[in-house]
Structure formats: structure tokens, C-alpha cells
Amino acid sequence: MCDTCGCNVTEANRHLLDAGGKFHRTTAGHEAISVLQDLLSENDHIAAHNRSHFDKHDVLAINLMSSPGSGKTALLEATLDALAGRFRVAVIEGDLETENDAERIRQKGITAIQISTGNACHLDAHMVHDALHQLSLDDLDIVFIENVGNLVCPASFDLGQHLNVTLLSVTEGDDKPSKYPVMFRAADLMLLTKTDLLEVLDDFVPAQAENNLRRLASNATVLQLSARTQCGIQKWVEWLQQQQQQHRERTRQGQTRRPAIQVDGARMHAERQTR
Amino acid sequence: MHELAICRQMLKQVTQIAAANDALSVASISVRIGPLSGVESHLLKQAFPFAASGSVAEKAQLLIESMPVRVRCGQCGSETDARTNDLSCANCGDYHTQLLSGDELLLIGLELSRKNQETTHV
Helix, strand or coil: CCCCCCCCCCCCCHHHCCCCCCEEECCCCCEEEEEEEECCHHHHHHHHHHHHHHHHCCCEEEEEECCCCCCHHHHHHHHHHHHCCCCCEEEEEEECCCCHHHHHHHCCCCEEEEEECCCCCCCCHHHHHHHHCCCCHHHCCEEEEECCCCCCHHHHCCCCCCEEEEEEECCCCCCHHHHCHHHHHCCCEEEEECHHHHHHCCCCCHHHHHHHHHCCCCCCEEEECCCCCCCCHHHHHHHHHHHHHHHHHHHHCCCCCCCCCCCHHHHHHHHHHHC | CCHHHHHHHHHHHHHHHHHHCCEEEEEEEEEEECHHHCCCHHHHHHHHHHHHCCCCCCCCEEEEEECCCEEEECCCCCEEECECCECCCCCCCCCCEEEEECCCEEEEEEEEEECCHHHCCC
């Protein structure tokens, strides 16, 4: 991943570094250099730094992604109520403009750091790193990162989180996983939200949404809930408790966890193709 | 439109590598991109001149190798082509597959014009 420690050198690409391998003169008189590193390696570096920061303080970091208006902030409000007294929680809010969402969280007495991304359609590891400087991780168990509402760009940027939760509200259509495969492949959990509306919608079939997710070769857990009626909140909270417990055990053993799909896969393919 | 952000990150790496190798300029940048990386090749190409302007790679050619989506089935072991929104096995239909290719987002190599070409290994 980095040139400093040489950890991007594998058995598969080592030959590129050997004499005559790394440099060779091309016909135009230029010199070719083989690199083989992720295009986002700088972001990934900071993300890894963020993750080790979370791990050191035994904090579980969860990245919430969805389209705008699928109920991320409403989910957080209901979750904060349900987790009160059980876990110490803080929220990092990503939006293009306004502090509205952070204000809603603060009304619950919870620390919320607002990142205003301006024109950027996603959070990146730098922005989260800056936000972390404003949080006292020693006093926390879980940090939720509410990403910018967008089913495209946020999927490409590792923030240092341990888990990705992708929300799909039932007003959106059960074919969203097929339309946005990059986003839904990255989910460790797909959460169907606003399920209280299912009774008035005849075109959203939860089983079909799950089926479309499975076709992305995903084994992610699928849960349903309504933040408004609280129906399904209990199972979501149980999932969070389970994840937090597993995270504790991991950090105790000096291990960490990355979200479902990250650039490791890409690196593996590169090695395979170089052979 | 995160391609501009990705382009800028790529150019940071390119600039570092060019400086480390005493390059005068970068003639070409080779990248490998799969559709499941979430990056659109044509948008990356459009973003490149804006991101590269004023840098050592200002006149570089951006060479993009597009990768196919391929999977290996955990059930029947077949290696087959797949679609971005259907990664199930083309042979037996099972969805327990492993992606072999298709989510790459890699900087593969650079062509550099160097200061002291005669002293480098050829």
C-alpha cells in the first residue's frame, strides 16, 4: 500500500522491482515504471489511521449510506433513544450544507460533529480524520458516521469505519440493489426503512429487494424497521450489540475489521493478473 | 462526480513517484479500472486535464484498461463472465461467488522523461 514500508510488494509483483523489471526504456525514449497501487491509496492510508484510532479506544465505527431522504437521521434518532444508557454514542454528520441533521442529534443530548462538504458528494477519510479530533474517543463505544445522501460516490471511499450499513427505504423501489450495485455490494447490513408504509405501497417487495442484493454475491444481513413506529428497532439494536461485542473481542486480540467490500479485493485481482 | 476527487488523488501519487525518480515530466499514466469500482472511465478522462493542469503530468496521456467482470462459483467452481448487477454463476446460478475481476481501481504504471537517462538501469 505504501512506498515507505514496501508493503505493496508481493510475491506476484516482486519481479517488477528486480533489475531490468522496474525500469525499461520505451520506444519513445521514455522510461516505464510499474507501480501497482490503489488509486485511492492516499485516502486508504488516512482511513487505516482512523481505524487504528477507533480500535485503540475500543470504539466501533459504523458508516451509514443511502440515497437522500431514506431516513438516516430518523434512524439515528430512534437508535439513540434505544441505545440510551447502554452505549456511549457520538455522531459524525456529512452534508453538503447546513447543520440541520447535527442539530437534530444534539437535541438528544448526543455529541454531533457536522462536516459540511460544500460541493463534495461524499465523505473521505481526511474529513473524518478532522472530525475525530473534535471527539473524545475515550468516552465512547460507538461512532455513527452519517454519510452524504448519495447511492454512488460514498461507496468508493474508505473512511476507517468497521461496518457499512446501507439503508433502502421502501418508497424507493426494490430494484435499487440492481441499479446501484457498487453501493449495495459494500453493505455489511442492508436496512429496509419506513416499513410502516409497506401496507400502502404495492410495488415494494422486501423479498425481491433481498433477492436483488443476493445477486450481487452478498451475504449481508437484511433487517426491516420503521423509525416512526419503532417496529423492528429491537432487532437492529440486537445487531448493533452483537457487532459491538465482536468488535471488543477483536480489539482485545489486536485485530480489526474492514467493511464488506474494500480495496483488498482489487489488490488481490491485480496480483492475480500480474502472474 | 467523485471522479475529479479520485483524479486528484491519483495525481498526488503520480507527482510523488515522478519526484522520487527525478522525472522532468510524465508521458503517460496507466490505470486499470473495473466497473464495480464505482469509477466511470470516461468521467475520469474528462476530469484528468483539470486535475493535471500545472502538474508534472500536465501533458501525460491517461491510458485506461477496462477490466471485465468475472466470478468464480463457490458451488460448482466455474469461472464465468458476470454483469455488474448480477454476480451469480452463469453455469449453475448460485450467488455464492467470488469476484475475480471487475472492481479494480489501480495505478499500474507510468512513463517518465528523466533527467539522467544514461545513468539509469535499462
